[in-house]
Amino acid sequence: MSVLGLYVPGDTVVYRLPAGAKLLVLLAAVTGLLLVADPWVAVGATAAVAVLYPVCGLGVRRLWETLRPLLPFLVLIAAVQTLTEGWEVAARVCGQLGAAVLLAGLVTATTRVTAMLALFERLARPLRVFGVRPDRVALVLAMTIRCVPMVARAWQTARESYVARGLRRRPHRMVVPVVVNLLRSAEALGEAMSARGLD
Structure with a gap:
């Protein structure tokens, strides 16, 4: 992986x-x-x-x-x-x-x-006494790692679309498409997790 x-x-x-x-x-x-x-x-x-x-x-x-x-x-x-x-x-x-x-x-x-x-899941096992679930800690870390390239790819896609339209002087306009793309990805990820019984 x-x-x-x-x-x-x-x-x-x-x-x-x-x-x-x-x-x-x-x-x-x-x-x-x-x-x-x-x-x-x-x-x-x-x-x-x-x-x-x-x-x-x-x-x-x-x-x-x-x-x-x-x-x-x-x-x-x-x-x-x-x-x-x-x-x-x-x-x-x-x-x-x-x-x-x-x-x-x-x-x-x-x-x-x-x-x-x-390793992080094993390290989190002692925290069970406080109600922490080690498998959830590993899941959060895995999702965080997965989201790093997802954000980079969303920004690159928005930038390519921005340049293809001939726009060059206002890069702040890429922020909204990137945020919308990330929200859609997050929604799809949430639905996939719900379908697998992860709340």
Whole structure:
């Protein structure tokens, strides 16, 4: 299951690790980076995680796709931090952010969505004493994940229609078609859930 297109099929050691173990490593690594607060450790951690991408079979392309959206923010943060706090703070902050994002991307790319949802359902089981239903928690997470590409697709469809009509200067007019499309999709999803006995 790769609803968002984030999971990349593979068969290395990282793929075979349980989702819970990966999340624990992610939590420990990011917490450790924040506690150490050393610029060289942060930059070194970013480089180490970047090397893990090809080692895990994801390749340099996947590494670039994960890092590319972050680059403008890193440049801006580095510039501001260098001017206000100095280059060491800039290197530390950018290194911590880069390592955290790359490590989270590695976990996401090597873990199936179904495995992650099953983990969250198990984690929610102790909340039964408070009336929380773990299966509903997993359902909400699954629906949230499913809605992300649905919103993106609705926006892309509205934009293509907008451009096809020769309209270019008023992008705010795309908002209403997108909202209407999403409401129709939500209504259809609600009807499908009701038909299956989910209230």
